[in-house]
Amino acid sequence: MNRLPFAIALVHRPVVDRRGDLVTTAVTNLDVHDIARTARTYGVDRFYIVTPVQEQLTLVERILDHWHQGHGAEYNPHRGEALGLVRVTASLQDALADWGQEVGMEPLPVLTGAKARDGLSYGACRELLKTRHLMLVLGTGWGLAPSLFANGWPVLESIRGSSDYNHLPVRAAAAIMLDRLLAAGAGEK
Amino acid sequence: MNRLPFAIALVHRPVVDRRGDLVTTAVTNLDVHDIARTARTYGVDRFYIVTPVQEQLTLVERILDHWHQGHGAEYNPHRGEALGLVRVTASLQDALADWGQEVGMEPLPVLTGAKARDGLSYGACRELLKTRHLMLVLGTGWGLAPSLFANGWPVLESIRGSSDYNHLPVRAAAAIMLDRLLAAGAGEK
Numbered sequence: 001m002n003r004l005p006f007a008i009a010l011v012h013r014p015v016v017d018r019r020g021d022l023v024t025t026a027v028t029n030l031d032v033h034d035i036a037r038t039a040r041t042y043g044v045d046r047f048y049i050v051t052p053v054q055e056q057l058t059l060v061e062r063i064l065d066h067w068h069q070g071h072g073a074e075y076n077p078h079r080g081e082a083l084g085l086v087r088v089t090a091s092l093q094d095a096l097a098d099w100g101q102e103v104g105m106e107p108l109p110v111l112t113g114a115k116a117r118d119g120l121s122y123g124a125c126r127e128l129l130k131t132r133h134l135m136l137v138l139g140t141g142w143g144l145a146p147s148l149f150a151n152g153w154p155v156l157e158s159i160r161g162s163s164d165y166n167h168l169p170v171r172a173a174a175a176i177m178l179d180r181l182l183a184a185g186a187g188e189k
Numbered sequence: 190m191n192r193l194p195f196a197i198a199l200v201h202r203p204v205v206d207r208r209g210d211l212v213t214t215a216v217t218n219l220d221v222h223d224i225a226r227t228a229r230t231y232g233v234d235r236f237y238i239v240t241p242v243q244e245q246l247t248l249v250e251r252i253l254d255h256w257h258q259g260h261g262a263e264y265n266p267h268r269g270e271a272l273g274l275v276r277v278t279a280s281l282q283d284a285l286a287d288w289g290q291e292v293g294m295e296p297l298p299v300l301t302g303a304k305a306r307d308g309l310s311y312g313a314c315r316e317l318l319k320t321r322h323l324m325l326v327l328g329t330g331w332g333l334a335p336s337l338f339a340n341g342w343p344v345l346e347s348i349r350g351s352s353d354y355n356h357l358p359v360r361a362a363a364a365i366m367l368d369r370l371l372a373a374g375a376g377e378k
Binding site: 018030033034037038040041042043076078081082159160161162163165166167168169171172173174175176178179180182183184 | 207219222223226227229230231232265267270271348349350351352354355356357358360361362363364365367368369371372373
């Protein structure tokens with residue numbers, strides 16, 4: 001597909017917990033690995049891990065080192081290749097600023113959530129990819145905080161499975177969204 | 190979508206490791222949770238965990254108990270709802286026999302793998318769902334063992350992202366496959 005460079009961000013703050021309270025979630029090794037591998041498979045150009053917690057930021061750097069120079073690099077070079085997409089920033093604003101500097105244009109954040117019933121359609125988002133530098137923003141915990149949705153940024157339509165149950169792991173949601181947006185022949189499937 | 194009951198199976202033996210050697214992989218708590226939640230979201234009727242290792246089988250039963258009757262049930266009922274789809278069997282044959290008994294017809298296994306370039310298309314598989322009781326078979330480790338592919342069962346075309354890199358976590362592959370096969374409006378997207 002003919003598109004501009006595209007980034008994703010996994011946000012650990014501001015997000016909400018199951019009661020809807022504002023929280024900071026912990027970065028998990030698994031989210032970093034799973035989403036990086038999926039992002040690499042779909043040709044995503046950058047994967048931002050957003051966390052304001054210095055210890056968590058350091059944890060991610062340690063993970064990256066392990067797979068880039070450590071035993072991991074020897075054991076499984078594919079991991080290092082995927083993790084090469086990863087950057088860590090203290091805020092979504094920092095991620096957007098970094099990505100904007102990288103592409104030399106102001107990027108457009110596209111928010112995601114399980115409740116966005118009448119959001120931006122996947123087809124419309126695929127069209128946007130041709131003219132804008134998008135950053136797909138995924139929330140951990142029970143989703144991105146309401147404050148982010150107050151910015152007037154586009155919101156991708158929620159994934160509807162085929163049941164009323166809608167509690168996808170963020171790792172699965174990321175995979176489904178990237179497949180719908182970026183797979184070879186996406187839109188014709 | 191108008192379809193017959195549909196099951197998936199996550200196989201821990203026979204699978205291969207990165208050298209292609211036959212191995213038995215460990216059941217991970219995460220695979221069980223992630224794939225159960227995704228399966229529940231897409232209305233999958235049954236999720237089989239296939240492992241010949243008694244200890245692993247016991248582990249899964251403990252996980253299920255925790256979320257059905259344990260603290261988990263109180264903390265997050267949605268998990269128990271998803272895990273209600275899970276069954277554990279010692280072999281894929283046992284899973285097929287159990288599913289066949291459940292639906293009163295011989296089920297058709299559909300194998301999956303990262304290398305099945307010219308396999309069954311998603312469109313053809315959606316058609317099959319209307320007339321056969323399918324069981325989508327996913328491999329852990331580095332994929333299902335060659336012996337399984339010698340059975341003449343259909344093989345679903347591999348997921349092509351938009352790069353030459355193809356190392357999706359099985360959790361992500363499962364999510365993408367279920368979305369392509371079962372999402373509301375799948376095939377028109």
